[in-house]
Amino acid sequence: MVWYADFETIVKTDAPLASRTWFGLGGPAKYFIAPRTAGELAAVVCRLRDNNIPMYVLGAGANLLIRDQGVDGAVISLHEPEFRDVDISERHVRAGAGADVPRLVLQCAKAGLGGLECLAGIPGTVGGEIRMNAGGVFGNIGSRVLAARVMDTHGRIYTIARDDLVFDYRRSNINAKFIIQATFELVPDDPQRLVSRVKEIWMYKRNTQPLAESSAGCIFRNANGFSAGALIDQAGLKGVSVGRAQVSTRHANFIVARPGATAADVLALIDLIRRRVREQTNVLLETEVIIW
Numbered sequence: 001m002v003w004y005a006d007f008e009t010i011v012k013t014d015a016p017l018a019s020r021t022w023f024g025l026g027g028p029a030k031y032f033i034a035p036r037t038a039g040e041l042a043a044v045v046c047r048l049r050d051n052n053i054p055m056y057v058l059g060a061g062a063n064l065l066i067r068d069q070g071v072d073g074a075v076i077s078l079h080e081p082e083f084r085d086v087d088i089s090e091r092h093v094r095a096g097a098g099a100d101v102p103r104l105v106l107q108c109a110k111a112g113l114g115g116l117e118c119l120a121g122i123p124g125t126v127g128g129e130i131r132m133n134a135g136g137v138f139g140n141i142g143s144r145v146l147a148a149r150v151m152d153t154h155g156r157i158y159t160i161a162r163d164d165l166v167f168d169y170r171r172s173n174i175n176a177k178f179i180i181q182a183t184f185e186l187v188p189d190d191p192q193r194l195v196s197r198v199k200e201i202w203m204y205k206r207n208t209q210p211l212a213e214s215s216a217g218c219i220f221r222n223a224n225g226f227s228a229g230a231l232i233d234q235a236g237l238k239g240v241s242v243g244r245a246q247v248s249t250r251h252a253n254f255i256v257a258r259p260g261a262t263a264a265d266v267l268a269l270i271d272l273i274r275r276r277v278r279e280q281t282n283v284l285l286e287t288e289v290i291i292w
């Protein structure tokens with residue numbers, strides 16, 4: 001009997017992943033699972049654990065590079081409606097892990113609730129952005145999280161309140177495998193003012209990042225106060241290519257995948273950048289992009 005007996009409707013085998021990532025690269029998942037409810041997620045997670053099948057949680061794939069050989073395990077996506085539900089009540093917003101953040105940002109601004117505008121132009125889901133503490137110069141998502149509802153690999157659900165949450169530069173202390181929902185505490189403000197702020201931040205991003213090209217955002221973490229982009233730029237790497245992967249000419253910490261690129265091209269370019277920056281500045285860059 002196959003391990004996924006009773007779960008046939010939510011499990012796909014040998015499922016393409018490239019189109020589910022912003023890079024548009026990489027091979028298939030041995031198993032791709034889209035549970036419809038938290039109960040179904042818990043049941044399938046227990047079955048995966050009993051069968052020693054590695055689990056990977058996919059958000060919008062905006063910070064992911066999937067290798068060409070694909071993922072030898074189960075990729076779980078929380079994109080079914082129950083996981084995308086958004087509920088706005090007074091200054092609290094409860095959103096499912098699969099909710100699209102750029103859409104949520106606009107929805108809150110229009111409802112007259114401020115605090116998430118800093119995430120304008122950052123593609124991702126609520127789960128992925130909390131896991132990565134997404135943000136930048138305008139602020140980070142973590143500062144607005146009142147509570148996170150999570151599930152571990154035993155299928156146990158629990159809530160982590162603000163006092164127990166720690167958000168750091170592109171990191172959070174959430175160890176549970178799945179973030180399934182979050183509650184944000186926002187601040188009432190004038191909707192028109194908030195929507196203009198969202199637009200302003202989005203324009204800034206559009207002017208400084210290659211938003212229309214295939215990428216995964218910043219490839220490297222800033223190191224000891226040094227901007228990774230500035231180090232790459234100083235090393236003369238802007239515009240340098242390996243195969244069909246190129247260091248963006250607009251933002252040196254972005255790698256863009258040209259048509260025909262492979263994940264191997266991106267990985268080779270990542271190696272080249274790390275080597276050159278190390279030689280010229282003695283800084284060893286660490287990747288921010290998650291590689292599966």
Ligand SMILES: Cc1cc2nc3c(=O)[nH]c(=O)nc-3n(C[C@H](O)[C@H](O)[C@H](O)COP(=O)(O)OP(=O)(O)OC[C@H]3O[C@@H](n4cnc5c(N)ncnc54)[C@H](O)[C@@H]3O)c2cc1C
Pocket residue numbers: 022056057058059060061062063064078097098121122123124125126127128129130131132133134135136170177178179180209210211215216217218290
């Ligand atoms: C054009 C572009 C611009 C970007 N600009 C920025 C920026 O300004 N600032 C910034 O911080 N980032 C930026 N990024 C990166 C990306 O938007 C963020 O890292 C975002 O948090 C990714 O969210 P996601 O849902 O796509 O997660 P994914 O890329 O799908 O996954 C990222 C990680 O989160 C985990 N994860 C996803 N969902 C869950 C969940 N429900 N529970 C537990 N773990 C989960 C995954 O397993 C993985 O480890 C940019 C990316 C692009 C393509």
